[in-house]
Amino acid sequence: AQKITQTQPGMFVQEKEAVTLDCTYDTSDQSYGLFWYKQPSSGEMIFLIYQGSYDEQNATEGRYSLNFQKARKSANLVISASQLGDSAMYFCAMRETPSSGAGSYQLTFGKGTKLSVIP
Amino acid sequence: GAVVSQHPSRVICKSGTSVKIECRSLDFQATTMFWYRQFPKQSLMLMATSNEGSKATYEQGVEKDKFLINHASLTLSTLTVTSAHPEDSSFYICSASLWQTNTEAFFGQGTRLTVV
Numbered sequence: 001a002q003k004i005t006q007t008q009p010g011m012f013v014q015e016k017e018a019v020t021l022d023c024t025y026d027t028s029d030q031s032y033g034l035f036w037y038k039q040p041s042s043g044e045m046i047f048l049i050y051q052g053s054y055d056e057q058n059a060t061e062g063r064y065s066l067n068f069q070k071a072r073k074s075a076n077l078v079i080s081a082s083q084l085g086d087s088a089m090y091f092c093a094m095r096e097t098p099s100s101g102a103g104s105y106q107l108t109f110g111k112g113t114k115l116s117v118i119p
Numbered sequence: 120g121a122v123v124s125q126h127p128s129r130v131i132c133k134s135g136t137s138v139k140i141e142c143r144s145l146d147f148q149a150t151t152m153f154w155y156r157q158f159p160k161q162s163l164m165l166m167a168t169s170n171e172g173s174k175a176t177y178e179q180g181v182e183k184d185k186f187l188i189n190h191a192s193l194t195l196s197t198l199t200v201t202s203a204h205p206e207d208s209s210f211y212i213c214s215a216s217l218w219q220t221n222t223e224a225f226f227g228q229g230t231r232l233t234v235v
């Protein structure tokens with residue numbers, strides 16, 4: 001079973017509007033972290049926002065906010081006031097507690113959502 | 120914020136040759152680095168975990184003799200694609216985490232490898 005599911009292969013949003021990118025996850029760990037990354041056509045991975053499983057409040061970073069619903073195992077990214085420069089691939093990722101001990105906090109990525117901002 | 124530098128950003132090589140990709144943490148010590156591979160329009164797939172001073176841990180299905188990983192210092196990990204073939208053409212990207220915190224992983228710029 002997929003650990004990270006992003007059900008929207010592509011999304012369109014009008015400039016200046018808000019958009020929500022969906023992400024659901026699957027884990028039996030109590031301690032885990034959820035990440036969102038932006039990947040423009042250049043390929044670099046740009047960190048956007050992080051939510052820890054024990055964080056009681058939803059994470060926010062400027063125009064980005066994470067709608068964390070732990071019981072539903074969802075971690076949707078909300079981008080407010082979309083800009084043309086927001087057009088890119090967006091990846092949701094999860095970091096679980098490594099079974100081998102510290103130092104192995106690799107990320108598992110979803111398949112991504114391609115966001116296109118329309119002028 | 121912490122910076123990870125990856126070099127080269129693009130490389131074209133002939134089939135049968137080897138290519139080395141470097142991943143450096145510029146302003147922090149990274150005991151662990153990760154190597155990912157990304158095919159066009161697909162997600163990042165973890166290839167291996169690189170541990171400083173010890174052997175890398177490879178994911179299932181990744182040939183360790185083909186993708187040689189060396190993590191000789193706390194700031195440098197290298198991935199060598201040996202005897203490259205056209206099917207090895209892909210986007211390779213590394214990441215590193217601060218040991219003290221697991222709230223962010225820093226990525227290199229990625230390397231687009233084309234084998235002709």
